[in-house]
Amino acid sequence: DTAVSQTPKYLVTQMGNDKSIKCEQNLGHDTMYWYKQDSKKFLKIMFSYNNKELIINETVPNRFSPKSPDKAHLNLHINSLELGDSAVYFCASSLHRQGRTYEQYFGPGTRLTVT
Amino acid sequence: AQSVTQLGSHVSVSEGALVLLRCNYSSSVPPYLFWYVQYPNQGLQLLLKYTSAATLVKGINGFEAEFKKSETSFHLTKPSAHMSDAAEYFCAVGLTGGGNKLTFGTGTQLKVEL
Numbered sequence: 577d578t579a580v581s582q583t584p585k586y587l588v589t590q591m592g593n594d595k596s597i598k599c600e601q602n603l604g605h606d607t608m609y610w611y612k613q614d615s616k617k618f619l620k621i622m623f624s625y626n627n628k629e630l631i632i633n634e635t636v637p638n639r640f641s642p643k644s645p646d647k648a649h650l651n652l653h654i655n656s657l658e659l660g661d662s663a664v665y666f667c668a669s670s671l672h673r674q675g676r677t678y679e680q681y682f683g684p685g686t687r688l689t690v691t
Numbered sequence: 692a693q694s695v696t697q698l699g700s701h702v703s704v705s706e707g708a709l710v711l712l713r714c715n716y717s718s719s720v721p722p723y724l725f726w727y728v729q730y731p732n733q734g735l736q737l738l739l740k741y742t743s744a745a746t747l748v749k750g751i752n753g754f755e756a757e758f759k760k761s762e763t764s765f766h767l768t769k770p771s772a773h774m775s776d777a778a779e780y781f782c783a784v785g786l787t788g789g790g791n792k793l794t795f796g797t798g799t800q801l802k803v804e805l
Contacts (some may be wrong), residue, residue, distance in 0.1 A: 580734070607791055617729075617779055619795040631790050666734055670791055676742070677723035677785030680793060682734035 579603050580683035582667050588689045589657055597652045597686045599667030607631070607672035608650035609680060610642060613664040625650055626672050654688075662690045693718045695782045697796035705804050710754075710769040712799045714782030717763065723785040724765040725793065726756055730778045738780075741765060752776070777803045 580601045589595055601608060609632070610622040624632035625644040639655045650667060664687050668680040698713040716722055723742055727735040739750025746758045756767045765782060782796040 617798045617800075619735075619781065619798075621792060621794075624790065624792065626790075632792055668735075672791045677791050677793070679725055679737050679740050680791075681737070682727075684734045685732075 580667055580669055580681050582683040582686050584686060586687050590691055591657055591659060593657050594655045595657060597665055599650045599683055601648055601669040603669055603681060605669040605671055606647050607670050609668040610652050611666040613666060657690045659690050662688055693784045693786050693794050695784045695794060695796040697782050697799050699799055701800045703802040703804060704772045706774055707771050710772045712767040712780050714765045714796060715763050716765060716784045718784060718786060720786055725783040726767050727781045727783060728778050772803045774803050777801055
């Protein structure tokens, strides 16, 4: 009964390759997020989708493209991987209503290593 | 704009001692505040949240935090540390009308010693 799941957990690939990370939530939330956590544990939001609509799009290289086929899924595709993309990527989900901020629930993370 | 500052990237306490992790926020409107814990090789887990209902918030695993508007603080405490509390702790702030965006602090690594 995992709430927010991500696949794969580990991803090792070479520079220049294209890879995808998948995320699914079964909490009934309508908003999902992608975060990047660097080697110093700094957590930075990348994207957020609400009901399949992009609502947060931070300054991220356009090599990163999120896709939300439905509100329970949010995938992250990365083109032309670079060494600096090595990090742990977290998916999260929450409710979203005007007028307040809801807590977010995080997946277990995907450790991406680019060699 | 919203931001949080966590003072002390590393905190070390003895088992059984008081845990105090500091978080100060910056917000032009009443904030929503959260504490998360991250154990090694795991995702973030919500410890507690402040949503303006009560200034003293109790969370899981014996943790609590007090919202002090005058000090713009939301420090996390636990009366007695346990070895299992060793982890990375993150404070986060969100704003009304902010698209549910959370801004995280830089984290505090808690070490618990025998």
